[in-house]
Amino acid sequence: EIVLTQSPATLSLSPGERATLSCRASQSVSRNLAWYQQKPGQAPRLLIYDASNRATGIPVRFSGSGSGTDFTLTISSLEPEDLAVYYCQHRSNWPPLTFGGGTKVEI
Amino acid sequence: QVHLVESGGGVVQPGRSLRLSCAASGFTFSNFGFHWVRQAPGKGLEWVAAISFDENNKYYADSVKGRFTISRDDSKNILFLQMNSLRTDDTAVYFCAKDLPYRPYYLDYWGQGTLVTVSS
Numbered sequence: 001e002i003v004l005t006q007s008p009a010t011l012s013l014s015p016g017e018r019a020t021l022s023c024r025a026s027q028s029v030s031r032n033l034a035w036y037q038q039k040p041g042q043a044p045r046l047l048i049y050d051a052s053n054r055a056t057g058i059p060v061r062f063s064g065s066g067s068g069t070d071f072t073l074t075i076s077s078l079e080p081e082d083l084a085v086y087y088c089q090h091r092s093n094w095p096p097l098t099f100g101g102g103t104k105v106e107i
Numbered sequence: 108q109v110h111l112v113e114s115g116g117g118v119v120q121p122g123r124s125l126r127l128s129c130a131a132s133g134f135t136f137s138n139f140g141f142h143w144v145r146q147a148p149g150k151g152l153e154w155v156a157a158i159s160f161d162e163n164n165k166y167y168a169d170s171v172k173g174r175f176t177i178s179r180d181d182s183k184n185i186l187f188l189q190m191n192s193l194r195t196d197d198t199a200v201y202f203c204a205k206d207l208p209y210r211p212y213y214l215d216y217w218g219q220g221t222l223v224t225v226s227s
Contacts (some may be wrong), residue, residue, distance in 0.1 A: 005214075021185070026224060034213045034214075036152075036214075040150075042219075043202055043203075043217035043220060044152065044202070044214075044217055045178040045217070046207065046213060046214060047217045049210055050210070050213075051209060055207075055215060056215075066124055068213075070134040085151075087151065089152075089153055089213075091211075091212035091213060094166070094212055095154075095157065095168070096154055096166070096168050096169070097142070097154040097157070097212055098154065099151060099152040099153070099154065100151075101151050102151045102152075
């Protein structure tokens with residue numbers, strides 16, 4: 001089973017700042033990685049798939065990069081509504097699908 | 108507009124059964140695979156089960172294998188999760204989610220979830 005490790009656990013930033021979230025896989029997942037946003041009390045929302053492709057309707061301030069074992073989600077300029085927990089998820093060598101432990105972004 | 112609505116959650120004693128449903132609308136149900144993902148209170152996301160668009164392939168997390176069964180009714184656009192031999196550590200919000208078109212196993216739409224509480 002591939003383990004995804006996210007860091008940091010919590011990120012505290014101000015509006016307008018840049019947020020950089022990390023996801024590291026225990027073995028290569030190529031570019032088979034997605035990022036999700038989960039706001040309090042809501043279901044997760046797909047932000048990024050295939051490491052760097054924005055899903056439909058996702059603002060351009062969200063971008064993804066990486067391949068192999070190291071991936072990054074960047075929020076270029078934080079908005080107050082970006083307060084959420086962000087999860088990475090791989091789809092390589094499934095099952096199982098696995099999610100990272102999440103990074104909480106505090107504004 | 109895509110909608111996924113879960114139902115069937117509730118409070119159940121350990122060892123008992125529960126069946127969750129996920130009613131879908133706004134897209135061609137039979138073209139997509141689906142998943143159940145759960146989230147224990149205050150915890151992260153855990154993938155539970157998946158079913159292919161043609162129902163030929165079903166996959167389960169080790170933690171539920173042999174106890175849970177995923178199925179679908181394409182005539183009614185409903186996804187199911189039959190949960191037997193429930194344990195206290197199955198307590199969670201259960202989400203259904205659909206595959207992203209042409210990119211299965213990325214989950215592009217999710218329901219709002221249904222809470223399952225296993226307690227004596």
